[in-house]
Amino acid sequence: MKLIKIHEIPERGSSHNDRIRKKVILENGELEGMTNFARAVFPPGEKAGSHLHNDMAEVFTVESGCGEIRVNDVAYVFAAGTTVVVQPGEVHEIINTGGSDLVVTYFGMLATD
Secondary structure (H helix, E strand, O other), X not given: OOOOOHHHOOOEEOOOOOOOEEEEEEOOOXXXXXXXXXXXXXXXXXXXXXXXXXXXXXXXXXEEOEEEEEEOOEEEEEEOOOEEEEOOXXXXXXXXXXXXXXXXXXXXXXXXX
C-alpha cells in the first residue's frame, strides 16, 4: 500500500514545456505497465506540443479549465469532466485556450503486443 498526498509532491516542469507545472504521483516502474501518473497545470496559452509515443497509450482527464486536445490533426474540446484516450502512435498535443489554468490528470500505459 502507498498513501500519496498530492499537496506534498514537489512541482517540476513538464518535459514538453517547462512552463507547464506537474506533480508526478507515480513514476515509471512503480506500478507494472504504467509509465507515469501525474497532474499537470497548463497556464493560459501554454501547450504540450505535438508528439507521439509508439510504446504507450495515454489517458488524460480534465479536472478544471478548458482547452483543446488535438489527436492526429483533429481538434477536440477539452473541458472539465472530459477524458481522452490516446493510442500508441497517435500524434497529440494539448493547448490551454481558456483564460484560467487547465488542470489535467493523466497516466501512460505500456503498449501490449
